[in-house]
Amino acid sequence: MAKNEFVKEIADIEENFPQWYTDVVVKTKLVDYGPVKGTMVIRPYGYAIWEHIQRELDRRFKEAGVENAYFPLLIPMSFMTKEAEHVEGFAPEVAVVTHAGGGKLEEPLVVRPTSETIIGHMYGKWVESWRDLPLRENQWCNVMRWEKTTRPFLRTSEFLWQEGHSVFASAEEAEEETLNMLALYREFAKTVLCMPVLTGRKTEKEKFAGAVATYGMEAMMHDGKSLQSGTTHYMGQNFAKAFGVQFTDKDGTLKYGYTMSYGVSTRLIGALIMTHGDQRGLVLPPPVAPVQVVIVPIAAKKEGVLEACNALKGRLQNAGVRVTLDDSDNSPGWKFNEWEMKGVPLRIELGPRDIEAGKLTVFRRDTCEKSEELLSDAETAVPNLLSQIGENLYAKAEKRMQERIRTVKSLEELLAGVEGGFVRAGWCGERACEDRVKEFAQATARVMDETHTESVCICCGKPAKHTVFFARAY
Amino acid sequence: MAKNEFVKEIADIEENFPQWYTDVVVKTKLVDYGPVKGTMVIRPYGYAIWEHIQRELDRRFKEAGVENAYFPLLIPMSFMTKEAEHVEGFAPEVAVVTHAGGGKLEEPLVVRPTSETIIGHMYGKWVESWRDLPLRENQWCNVMRWEKTTRPFLRTSEFLWQEGHSVFASAEEAEEETLNMLALYREFAKTVLCMPVLTGRKTEKEKFAGAVATYGMEAMMHDGKSLQSGTTHYMGQNFAKAFGVQFTDKDGTLKYGYTMSYGVSTRLIGALIMTHGDQRGLVLPPPVAPVQVVIVPIAAKKEGVLEACNALKGRLQNAGVRVTLDDSDNSPGWKFNEWEMKGVPLRIELGPRDIEAGKLTVFRRDTCEKSEELLSDAETAVPNLLSQIGENLYAKAEKRMQERIRTVKSLEELLAGVEGGFVRAGWCGERACEDRVKEFAQATARVMDETHTESVCICCGKPAKHTVFFARAY
Numbered sequence: 001m002a003k004n005e006f007v008k009e010i011a012d013i014e015e016n017f018p019q020w021y022t023d024v025v026v027k028t029k030l031v032d033y034g035p036v037k038g039t040m041v042i043r044p045y046g047y048a049i050w051e052h053i054q055r056e057l058d059r060r061f062k063e064a065g066v067e068n069a070y071f072p073l074l075i076p077m078s079f080m081t082k083e084a085e086h087v088e089g090f091a092p093e094v095a096v097v098t099h100a101g102g103g104k105l106e107e108p109l110v111v112r113p114t115s116e117t118i119i120g121h122m123y124g125k126w127v128e129s130w131r132d133l134p135l136r137e138n139q140w141c142n143v144m145r146w147e148k149t150t151r152p153f154l155r156t157s158e159f160l161w162q163e164g165h166s167v168f169a170s171a172e173e174a175e176e177e178t179l180n181m182l183a184l185y186r187e188f189a190k191t192v193l194c195m196p197v198l199t200g201r202k203t204e205k206e207k208f209a210g211a212v213a214t215y216g217m218e219a220m221m222h223d224g225k226s227l228q229s230g231t232t233h234y235m236g237q238n239f240a241k242a243f244g245v246q247f248t249d250k251d252g253t254l255k256y257g258y259t260m261s262y263g264v265s266t267r268l269i270g271a272l273i274m275t276h277g278d279q280r281g282l283v284l285p286p287p288v289a290p291v292q293v294v295i296v297p298i299a300a301k302k303e304g305v306l307e308a309c310n311a312l313k314g315r316l317q318n319a320g321v322r323v324t325l326d327d328s329d330n331s332p333g334w335k336f337n338e339w340e341m342k343g344v345p346l347r348i349e350l351g352p353r354d355i356e357a358g359k360l361t362v363f364r365r366d367t368c369e370k371s372e373e374l375l376s377d378a379e380t381a382v383p384n385l386l387s388q389i390g391e392n393l394y395a396k397a398e399k400r401m402q403e404r405i406r407t408v409k410s411l412e413e414l415l416a417g418v419e420g421g422f423v424r425a426g427w428c429g430e431r432a433c434e435d436r437v438k439e440f441a442q443a444t445a446r447v448m449d450e451t452h453t454e455s456v457c458i459c460c461g462k463p464a465k466h467t468v469f470f471a472r473a474y
Numbered sequence: 475m476a477k478n479e480f481v482k483e484i485a486d487i488e489e490n491f492p493q494w495y496t497d498v499v500v501k502t503k504l505v506d507y508g509p510v511k512g513t514m515v516i517r518p519y520g521y522a523i524w525e526h527i528q529r530e531l532d533r534r535f536k537e538a539g540v541e542n543a544y545f546p547l548l549i550p551m552s553f554m555t556k557e558a559e560h561v562e563g564f565a566p567e568v569a570v571v572t573h574a575g576g577g578k579l580e581e582p583l584v585v586r587p588t589s590e591t592i593i594g595h596m597y598g599k600w601v602e603s604w605r606d607l608p609l610r611e612n613q614w615c616n617v618m619r620w621e622k623t624t625r626p627f628l629r630t631s632e633f634l635w636q637e638g639h640s641v642f643a644s645a646e647e648a649e650e651e652t653l654n655m656l657a658l659y660r661e662f663a664k665t666v667l668c669m670p671v672l673t674g675r676k677t678e679k680e681k682f683a684g685a686v687a688t689y690g691m692e693a694m695m696h697d698g699k700s701l702q703s704g705t706t707h708y709m710g711q712n713f714a715k716a717f718g719v720q721f722t723d724k725d726g727t728l729k730y731g732y733t734m735s736y737g738v739s740t741r742l743i744g745a746l747i748m749t750h751g752d753q754r755g756l757v758l759p760p761p762v763a764p765v766q767v768v769i770v771p772i773a774a775k776k777e778g779v780l781e782a783c784n785a786l787k788g789r790l791q792n793a794g795v796r797v798t799l800d801d802s803d804n805s806p807g808w809k810f811n812e813w814e815m816k817g818v819p820l821r822i823e824l825g826p827r828d829i830e831a832g833k834l835t836v837f838r839r840d841t842c843e844k845s846e847e848l849l850s851d852a853e854t855a856v857p858n859l860l861s862q863i864g865e866n867l868y869a870k871a872e873k874r875m876q877e878r879i880r881t882v883k884s885l886e887e888l889l890a891g892v893e894g895g896f897v898r899a900g901w902c903g904e905r906a907c908e909d910r911v912k913e914f915a916q917a918t919a920r921v922m923d924e925t926h927t928e929s930v931c932i933c934c935g936k937p938a939k940h941t942v943f944f945a946r947a948y
Contacts, residue, residue: 032596032599032600034545034546034592034596035546035549035550035553035592035595036546036548036549036550036583039546039548040546041543041544041545041546041596042543042544043543044541044542044543044611047541047542047543047544048541048542050544051542067518067521067522068518068521068522068525069515069516069517069518069521070515070516070521070524070634071508071515072508072509072510072513072514072515072632073585073616073618073632074510074513074569074618074632075509075510076509076510079509091576092575092576093575093576094574094575095548095571095573095574095575095583096571096572096573096574097569097570097571097572097585098570098571098572098573099569099570099572099582100568100569100570100620100631101566101567101568101569101620101621101622102565102566102567102620108573109510109569111547111571111585118508118509121509122506122508122515125506126506137518141616142547142615142616144547144548146574146575146576147575148575157574158546158547158548160544
């Protein structure tokens with residue numbers, strides 16, 4: 001297959017970004033559609049990315065003192081109704097088990113859309129004294145939210161995620177944990193996904209059903225739209241009161257705990273694809289790339305070439321690099337295209353001339369440029385290049401994001417700004433003005449800007465209480 | 475709390491083993507009961523064991539070339555009926571989603587009890603040519619089987635497991651993989667769980683619904699009953715035909731693939747508890763123990779004691795040991811009891827006299843004996859002791875199992891033999907005789923003995939086709 005034929009398989013990233021996304025995720029075998037509408041199968045190449053995300057996040061949670069546990073999938077319907085806002089938010093999109101074991105159930109059971117209720121119930125059983133606090137657990141699991149419009153990774157009826165749930169004795173501690181976990185996500189997004197994010201508090205309209213305050217991290221995709229990539233929620237005593245999470249404090253009095261929760265999902269895979277991808281396909285950040293380096297032999301049948309490639313592969317494996325050798329019968333050009341589409345960060349070409357000169361030719365997926373390294377230096381040069389690629393991916397995405405954030409003073413400017421980027425605008429704090437922005441520009445309040453520099457509301461002209469990042473969002 | 479009071483919290487292991495089990499799993503906080511009947515919450519101390527099991531098995535699967543993936547939770551009801559035996563076996567125990575997103579579904583969806591059907595459907599889409607084979611994927615997930623009688627870890631309506639599913643071009647390769655995975659499980663049980671098992675083929679009556687042949691590994695519990703701890707299934711072309719898993723072979727003809735599957739679950743946690751536990755509580759095998767070593771300071775308030783304990787903890791952590799220091803205000807005796815109940819393999823007692831003498835006192839949970847080691851040798855002595863403990867746990871369990879396996883020649887001997895052990899008996903191969911054993915002795919055929927030494931059937935006296943291990947089972 002000639003190079004241009006290969007590239008033709010993927011829609012043009014500038015002309016039809018949604019189709020580009022679908023083409024890329026399916027053709028690189030990250031994912032496939034499940035038999036039930038709105039479900040996805042995460043294929044090995046996609047699941048390996050998730051495993052790296054899990055490993056990196058899990059280590060951070062454990063270092064922070066959070067412990068993993070597992071709570072049941074099925075939640076009694078009556079639990080959902082104990083927190084009024086919560087049921088209103090989630091009831092329309094739950095899947096319900098009504099029959100089991102050959103008969104009708106006395107009470108319908110909800111397939112968890114999130115686990116505040118069932119974990120609240122268990123915490124209510126476990127927490128008795130101030131000595132039991134803080135209680136900080138996390139689970140890695142599947143959740144289900146029945147969605148009308150679905151897209152692989154971005155919005156599917158079932159997805160995988162982690163959900164952390166903590167109880168503290170005081171509001172201050174719970175609020176601090178809410179911000180700490182947001183900071184943890186932000187650092188993770190930067191270091192592991194090489195993805196810049198905006199973080200901040202959500203408006204009342206956009207907050208989690210049942211929360212006092214929700215904080216989000218938003219990433220700018222290739223087309224300038226925003227993708228909510230992680231959230232943390234401070235619940236106050238809402239769920240503690242609904243589920244009787246009470247403790248005897250040091251002073252002997254019985255008090256309700258303060259809870260918070262936080263989660264990220266397989267959506268992050270969609271986020272990194274739409275942040276870093278280009279016309280050739282995926283561009284995977286080295287920390288999560290299932291294959292970090294592919295070695296392509298040149299003139300593979302010449303004596304010594306495959307041996308040299310295998311030796312190099314062994315050396316790189318020993319240096320902790322995830323490396324594969326493509327010794328298939330395909331032509332080098334075909335291999336170049338395929339591994340570029342699959343987003344492998346670094347390609348090494350090794351042929352008779354390289355071997356003779358003691359060099360290797362490297363192709364960086366992020367810059368699409370070639371250079372040479374000393375073959376004898378591979379163990380240090382390759383990890384260094386991978387680090388540079390990660391840093392460059394972050395810098396490029398950060399530059400694009402900053403260039404496409406405009407501070408605007410009118411709805412017309414806002415409309416122009418959200419076609420391809422984010423805007424920063426003043427807001428009076430009234431729901432009516434937030435709704436008006438949505439209606440006028442199909443844009444929503446993503447997070448509030450902590451620096452708050454704007455003086456008047458973009459809609460009504462009254463004094464601004466907040467400065468808000470507005471964007472169109474996935 | 476005095477020592478005997480503490481022990482009183484757990485029922486007597488010899489007098490009431492079922493109650494001992496329930497007491498131990500709940501009091502050591504491995505698990506709690508979920509709000510829906512038959513469900514369990516796996517608490518951090520239990521989940522950490524599962525994480526070690528996962529890590530060890532996952533590494534073995536990956537080394538064998540198996541890749542992880544994730545398939546949807548919900549399976550169209552119509553899939554279940556495509557393989558006649560499969561639906562008969564699983565239909566009575568499935569949970570069914572009938573409503574979602576606020577409306578009734580056109581087709582009810584089954585919460586996966588196992589995923590042969592949905593994975594068969596996807597493999598049918600993916601497999602086209604002999605070049606696509608073998609296809610070997612595994613998933614770590616939750617499954618649901620609505621059970622009438624449930625017990626934490628052993629039998630719960632929802633449990634966690636791994637299920638591997640492979641397609642091969644030939645029957646021979648699929649059968650080989652079925653035996654290879656059984657061998658992998660057996661080695662894992664020995665090395666990681668320190669648990670001896672009997673492995674072999676299951677009878678037609680006991681095989682997986684839809685399989686051509688099922689192989690099982692069976693472990694003997696403290697009370698002499700058997701616990702099925704893992705199974706591998708050779709499916710022939712049953713599922714390939716039901717789901718159209720076809721490939722064009724090298725000769726250009728279209729053929730059906732041969733499939734197999736294999737799985738182990740959180741049941742393994744129950745297995746290791748009932749294999750190694752004793753009157754004091756849990757006895758955890760070092761490879762999966764969340765805490766391998768607990769350091770208990772003696773006369774903790776004396777100058778230098780806590781410092782020495784902390785220094786030792788740091789040295790052991792650097793040596794890769796999972797170690798905790800119990801510097802709580804409880805008395806040493808209370809701590810001894812608690813950590814013994816929690817099954818920590820090794821306790822180190824460190825007090826002023828030990829420090830002065832340059833020694834440490836170690837208590838082995840497996841033998842309940844104390845000895846002394848040089849403090850300066852801790853980095854090598856402690857890992858060595860942990861290895862010895864693992865080997866001893868295996869040897870003890872192996873000895874008990876061998877002592878309690880009797881070869882029997884009559885139903886009366888069989889009945890006596892299964893009260894506290896396994897029996898080996900001849901069997902003609904007829905279902906009627908297998909049913910008769912069940913009726914007479916409440917024992918089932920666990921696996922067939924590959925050595926096959928018996929000449930006549932224990933029931934009918936006709937020539938024996940197989941020698942079978944019969945036992946009562948969980």
